[in-house]
Amino acid sequence: MLDEIHEDIQVSKALNDCNTYTLGSVGKHNVVVACLPKGQMGTVSAATVATRMISTFPSVKIGLLVGIGGGVPPTVRLGDVVVSTPTTNFPGVVQWDFAVSRQVGGLLSTPIRLNSVVLPLSIDLVFPISKLESLHALRGSQHLDEMGERWPRLLPRYARSAILHRDFLFSASYCHVGEKLEDASAQGSGFKDDHILSSPTTTSLACRSCDPKKAEERNHEGEIQIHYGLIASGNQVIKDALSRDRLNKQLGGNVMCIEMEAAGLMPDFPCLVIRGICDYADSHKNDLWQEYAAATASAFAKELLSHVYSSDVHKEKSIQRMIQDGWFTNSTDMVTLLTEIVVKSTMSNMQEDVHSLVTRFNQDEDSPALEWLKGLTPIDYGSQQSDFLRTRQHGTGEWFIGSEEYCAWVATAGQTLFCPGIPGAGKTIMSSIVIDDLGKRFRSGYDDVVGVAHVFCNYKRTEHQRLEDLLATLLKQLALERTNLPKYIASLHGKHRNKGTKPSSGDLVEVLEVMCASFTRAFVVVDAMDECQAEGCRSALIDVLFDLQRKFPNAVSLFITSRYVPEVKEKFQSSLQLEIHATDGDLSRYAHSRIDHILTWICVPKEHRLQIRKEITEKITKIAGGM
Numbered sequence: 001m002l003d004e005i006h007e008d009i010q011v012s013k014a015l016n017d018c019n020t021y022t023l024g025s026v027g028k029h030n031v032v033v034a035c036l037p038k039g040q041m042g043t044v045s046a047a048t049v050a051t052r053m054i055s056t057f058p059s060v061k062i063g064l065l066v067g068i069g070g071g072v073p074p075t076v077r078l079g080d081v082v083v084s085t086p087t088t089n090f091p092g093v094v095q096w097d098f099a100v101s102r103q104v105g106g107l108l109s110t111p112i113r114l115n116s117v118v119l120p121l122s123i124d125l126v127f128p129i130s131k132l133e134s135l136h137a138l139r140g141s142q143h144l145d146e147m148g149e150r151w152p153r154l155l156p157r158y159a160r161s162a163i164l165h166r167d168f169l170f171s172a173s174y175c176h177v178g179e180k181l182e183d184a185s186a187q188g189s190g191f192k193d194d195h196i197l198s199s200p201t202t203t204s205l206a207c208r209s210c211d212p213k214k215a216e217e218r219n220h221e222g223e224i225q226i227h228y229g230l231i232a233s234g235n236q237v238i239k240d241a242l243s244r245d246r247l248n249k250q251l252g253g254n255v256m257c258i259e260m261e262a263a264g265l266m267p268d269f270p271c272l273v274i275r276g277i278c279d280y281a282d283s284h285k286n287d288l289w290q291e292y293a294a295a296t297a298s299a300f301a302k303e304l305l306s307h308v309y310s311s312d313v314h315k316e317k318s319i320q321r322m323i324q325d326g327w328f329t330n331s332t333d334m335v336t337l338l339t340e341i342v343v344k345s346t347m348s349n350m351q352e353d354v355h356s357l358v359t360r361f362n363q364d365e366d367s368p369a370l371e372w373l374k375g376l377t378p379i380d381y382g383s384q385q386s387d388f389l390r391t392r393q394h395g396t397g398e399w400f401i402g403s404e405e406y407c408a409w410v411a412t413a414g415q416t417l418f419c420p421g422i423p424g425a426g427k428t429i430m431s432s433i434v435i436d437d438l439g440k441r442f443r444s445g446y447d448d449v450v451g452v453a454h455v456f457c458n459y460k461r462t463e464h465q466r467l468e469d470l471l472a473t474l475l476k477q478l479a480l481e482r483t484n485l486p487k488y489i490a491s492l493h494g495k496h497r498n499k500g501t502k503p504s505s506g507d508l509v510e511v512l513e514v515m516c517a518s519f520t521r522a523f524v525v526v527d528a529m530d531e532c533q534a535e536g537c538r539s540a541l542i543d544v545l546f547d548l549q550r551k552f553p554n555a556v557s558l559f560i561t562s563r564y565v566p567e568v569k570e571k572f573q574s575s576l577q578l579e580i581h582a583t584d585g586d587l588s589r590y591a592h593s594r595i596d597h598i599l600t601w602i603c604v605p606k607e608h609r610l611q612i613r614k615e616i617t618e619k620i621t622k623i624a625g626g627m
Contacts, residue, residue: 001298002026002033014055021056026302028310032057036261043095043235043264050269059318062308063271066301068293069231069259070238070281072248076227077218077277078167078289081300082257084273085228089252093273095263096234096247168207168215169280172241175390176283177209207284224296229256231273233263241282242394274301372493373479376472376502379464384456388432397426397433405578406434410441413521414553418572419561421580427561428456430580431527434559438523451515453477454525457532466534470541471508474524478515509544516552523557524548530565542571 002024009023022033034053036045046065054060069082076082084092170176207215232255238244248255258281262273276293279285400406409417421427435454442450453474457465479489492503492511503511516522524545532538549556561580562568 001302002031006030011056014052017052017056019049019052019056021053026305029062029305029308029313031305032060041237041260043233043261045264046261047264047269050265050271054269054318061313061318062305063265063269064301064304065262065265065271065273066294066297067259067261067275068278068290068297069257069275070244070279070285071257071277072244072255073169073280076256077225078279079292079296080225080227080277081296082227082229082231082275082277083300084231084262087230087252087254090230090254093231093233093262094251094255096232167218168212168284169218170207170210170216170241170282170284171214172245172282174211174214176207176285177211207286210284226300227256230254231257231259231262231275233259233261233273235260235263237285238281239283239285241280244281272304274304368493368497372497373472373476373489377464377469377476379461379469379473381455381473381477385432385435385454388428388456389436392429392433397430400430400578400580401433401437403578405576409557409559409576410438413555413557414549416549416558416560416572416575418575418577419559419580420564420569420577421561423563425580427563427580428527431456431525431559431561435525438525442521449519450521450523451478451481451519452523452525455527457526457528457530459531459533462534465532465537467505467537467540467544468502468508470532470537471505471512471544472503475508475512475515478512478519478522482518505540505544509547512544512548513551516548516556519555521557522552522555523559525559527561529560529562529568538567539571542568 006023276297278289278293
């Protein structure tokens with residue numbers, strides 16, 4: 001998009017400036033362009049690049065952050081451009097912060113925390129923006145066509161092609177059905193033209209396996225649209241339409257774009273944010289629109305600069321001078337705000353990243369013993385946990401997590417919480433909710449001093465759920481929580497490696513005892529104890545777990561679910577108990593989601609849906625009987 005590229009100018013970069021710059025001009029303005037290093041994104045990376053830039057180029061007076069972002073329906077479409085503009089209650093850019101944003105069956109893992117970022121500009125761009133808004137309404141953008149004329153070899157990558165003529169927006173509650181393109185190429189999909197959702201050159205996941213009935217085809221007739229409004233910026237990728245919509249709701253429905261860099265620039269590089277829309281910030285993200293969206297954002301940036309007078313630029317202070325003089329319009333100290341932003345955007349992940357790095361490094365050294373340990377049991381309970389949690393209806397199970405019994409069990413080491421329930425009461429889903437809750441409570445800040453292990457018993461897998469299999473599973477999960485494998489596991493591996501034998505239940509119990517002693521808290525979750533039906537396994541497993549609890553009363557906590565089987569009930573008769581059953585609230589939440597989907601599907605008029613939903617929900621609740 002540069003009118004000229006100044007290749008013959010040598011840049012004398014400031015100390016520790018690792019940026020790569022492109023120098024050129026747009027109209028009468030000299031322009032310096034820097035990109036984030038390949039593969040890097042987020043507020044911290046953006047702040048680093050911007051800080052280095054103004055150190056090397058202290059005379060920079062206008063800052064533009066140009067790139068791609070996720071659009072927020074219903075106004076914004078793929079290929080459109082969003083420009084950060086203050087609203088009545090918010091500045092042009094607002095920082096959001098929350099730890100997990102990937103869609104897991106509609107579950108929002110933590111509340112969203114918002115932090116407003118003031119957007120001062122080094123020059124008054126309000127008039128040029130207003131002028132451009134009027135011009136676009138009359139004739140659209142002209143620079144994309146000019147780009148094709150000047151750089152014809154870029155057309156296949158950055159111009160609008162046949163593959164981008166159709167735009168699909170999926171229902172917010174519908175998760176992407178993942179499938180590699182190479183695996184899907186021979187299968188096709190329910191879409192009339194598979195090429196509209198995937199390209200032979202893209203490396204992302206296609207939507208070939210997604211239900212086309214869950215998608216709305218959006219109108220792309222005419223020119224791209226330029227939108228002026230609120231941009232939400234954070235340090236994580238949002239791949240969850242429910243999180244996207246919740247964030248927008250908390251910001252008064254004003255959000256038009258979600259991206260990852262702007263909040264990092266605001267404290268030390270005041271700028272206007274310009275984003276081309278390449279996806280809808282949902283689980284159906286793909287890279288088909290990225291290059292075209294980058295081109296549309298760049299085209300707007302060029303048009304904006306062409307309407308800024310060079311004489312006005314010369315009269316303004318540089319960004320560096322403004323920062324030194326203190327450009328905040330309120331009393332917030334820049335250092336305080338910068339620290340707050342950096343801490344909020346990075347600390348929640350820093351401990352996890354460092355722990356993960358150390359664990360991975362140490363486990364590389366232990367890899368033979370670790371691989372041997374993983375091979376002791378063929379069932380992947382981790383993937384089962386993910387599958388069960390994904391089926392959870394948003395909001396269900398909260399009564400259980402908030403109950404006095406559960407809270408007391410979590411708070412008091414050495415207790416057993418026994419949770420019986422009738423078939424179909426939701427015991428397995430509740431177990432997965434408990435596992436997830438324990439992970440959230442104790443992962444951050446506790447590192448490897450708290451362990452969580454689980455098994456889902458299933459009468460159909462009796463041959464793989466003998467006592468040795470279940471003990472090996474618990475041992476493996478607890479061992480993977482540690483940054484270092486205990487030497488006892490390496491010794492056990494050495495003992496059986498040469499002989500080609502497997503450890504006995506006695507061997508595994510000995511190492512489990514050592515493992516439990518290494519944790520301040522060790523939670524063991526066993527779902528469907530009644531389905532542990534290998535010969536003698538159930539009674540032996542219960543005895544082992546109780547022995548561990550007796551030996552380590554300040555560490556081992558047990559969570560057990562089961563049907564009302566006399567043998568199991570008798571074993572846990574003295575334990576803390578809480579019955580699992582389907583509450584009216586949980587049934588209503590689940591029923592509402594299903595009923596709304598069906599009523600929409602069969603085109604029931606909106607004015608009748610509420611009453612119909614109410615009547616159906618009441619009938620389902622009455623006949624459910626706790627299931």
